[in-house]
Amino acid sequence: MTEKSSPTDPIHARGGSGATIADVAQAAGVSVATVSRALSGNYPVAKATRERIFRSVTDLGYVANAHARALAGATTRTVGIIINDVADPFFAYIARGVERQASAEGRLCLITATHGDKERELALVDLMREQRTDAVIVVGGASDDPRYRKQMADRARALAAAGSSLVLCGRPSLGPDVPTKMVTYDNEGGAFAITDYLISQGHRRILYVGGPRDFSTTASRLAGFYRALDARGIERDPALVHEGAFGRGFGYSRMRELLDQDLGFTAVFGANDLVAAGILEALEERGIRVPQDMSVVGYDDVPVASELRPRLTTVRVPLEELGREAVRLALAQSPHDAGASSDNTLTVGTHIVIRDSVSPPKQS
Amino acid sequence: MTEKSSPTDPIHARGGSGATIADVAQAAGVSVATVSRALSGNYPVAKATRERIFRSVTDLGYVANAHARALAGATTRTVGIIINDVADPFFAYIARGVERQASAEGRLCLITATHGDKERELALVDLMREQRTDAVIVVGGASDDPRYRKQMADRARALAAAGSSLVLCGRPSLGPDVPTKMVTYDNEGGAFAITDYLISQGHRRILYVGGPRDFSTTASRLAGFYRALDARGIERDPALVHEGAFGRGFGYSRMRELLDQDLGFTAVFGANDLVAAGILEALEERGIRVPQDMSVVGYDDVPVASELRPRLTTVRVPLEELGREAVRLALAQSPHDAGASSDNTLTVGTHIVIRDSVSPPKQS
């Protein structure tokens, strides 16, 4: 007895590559079929037999081979999610919702990141197809490059044909004839609401900063922004719109440049909270007080918004909910089970949350 | 022709559940073996044949079945990671490192969350065993319950026996005879350094708040804290140590209570940045200025630390690096390939980053 572990230790038994169902069957003196049935519990197995089997299972530290199971059976009990970046809070909260709902529905969650590369995104969808996930959820705004859309549409069809589905989360449809499911939030409405709030506080020249060009999220937010301007009869000034990126760094550096120009704006709409954080930093550096000298708003209401000083007035997007709904919809038999309309679309609302970063413009 | 998509569309072809390698073989007029070889490219296939095969692959929108592949071949090209919460920045940054390194090494990444439940953690390790992941990485401090340790040790052995490995990331060893790999950071050293910094600024009564009791991370940070006190000959006062949790909410509420007692501390050490953020909020609410009236430090240096005002002085932990190293070590043939010592342990350093939340105590 040179073994360190005691003979009753589970798991340690085989030196090979893990016990198989056949090992368990042999140990329990039954056939593999019986073991399989005892484990899945969908077929009667005599109590004594079952107990013997379970004892062997623990003794051997047996766990089923998920691949063999997926190959023989139908479903993989896995959902795939594709996001930009695991550490970006916008995506992280959606991923949390996905992870939680998936695990509530007994699924595992394959999370991958594109790092903002759309080619990679397509490749990742294929990877998930290889994995035969029960659904693949792609999150976040999309490029509107037609070639890309076509490629994604092809994949949506392939997934649908294979009994899986492509879920678009927070991004526009690929077209009416493409079999996808969609979970979105009212991006344009939120932008409208917060812009209107700024206007109602007396602002007339509002700077818009951030968000990649030709990107669906940017387009919707900008659309809401313009609609609010139009509704109040305020002229659109192209000099006040600065697309670019979604990061904090972009907000900071672009704001620094803009501050040197004489644009005469009294409020800034950051395309998201991170951009707004950068804007705030640039303002702080210049000694411009917020909200006394300048009002600032963001979008998304990620935790940083309430961490900032002043606390950021922003648009709340129910991110975690979005993720949960994506999974519900993905796994639902019929769209109605998940509370979606019959075109498989579900929209969650947004609303503005008022904190301390906005006040009426200074009288000049 | 009632089909909407054009006949040259890839993918749309079969109505079934996805094309198989046999379909491709038939379409290309070769055997499945040849297709398999053409795809894996590890065996000569005539150029013309190969091209024919690839054409069929695109025509059919074929992607290999990862499960069949895993079953027949050896490896799954997947690593599993188990964290507390996807949206907690501490874990999110580690997860990002894991995800990036895994994808750099051609692996997919299965991410799951325990929500702080250690039973669930064990169950998740088994789930990953089922998936036959090339490695399973468990992240973050661990409970020191002996039963739990035993269970985890069993699983480590099972994984090792199956040719996979258990990687402990930021948590203590399970014992010398348990086959694990470890990536850690100098938790105790960081706590020592920042406590010493506080002392060097003149603080003598330092409050410690946060971190679950009987938790390895808490234990190490507290150990560093005490060592610094001892080294300077400052008495340990149990009334100044308040374990509890790692969240922002805990920092806030506990600090409120503590402020009502007359403890006479001049500085607060938050067990992590989130706790420190809560502390700062409680202080702000009471109108206590930081750092003039009270100094505050945190731990981890997650983004919120530089978002806060005052910017938080804290201990920097190279989280993303930690995740990357975990994957490198997990996948390395020999520990030396990954720069680890021969006992499969790798430690990354921590250092304090000084910002604006500490100053000498007020003369009273």
Add this chain to the structure above:
DNA sequence: CTAGAAATAGTAAGCGTTTACTATGGAGAA
């Protein structure tokens, strides 16, 4: 007491790949 229905267990056919082994054809060597 016996036919027929449960209840329980076993047999074996896949599931979609990879890969060891085998087969074929033609080029170069003798």
Add this chain to the structure above:
DNA sequence: TTCTCCATAGTAAACGCTTACTATTTCTAG
């Protein structure tokens, strides 16, 4: 010309499960 050796391609045996069928008991009812 004949033999060998490559370069290719095919055959078929796993891989570890699930499940449709089949077989054996054991009840239950008539």
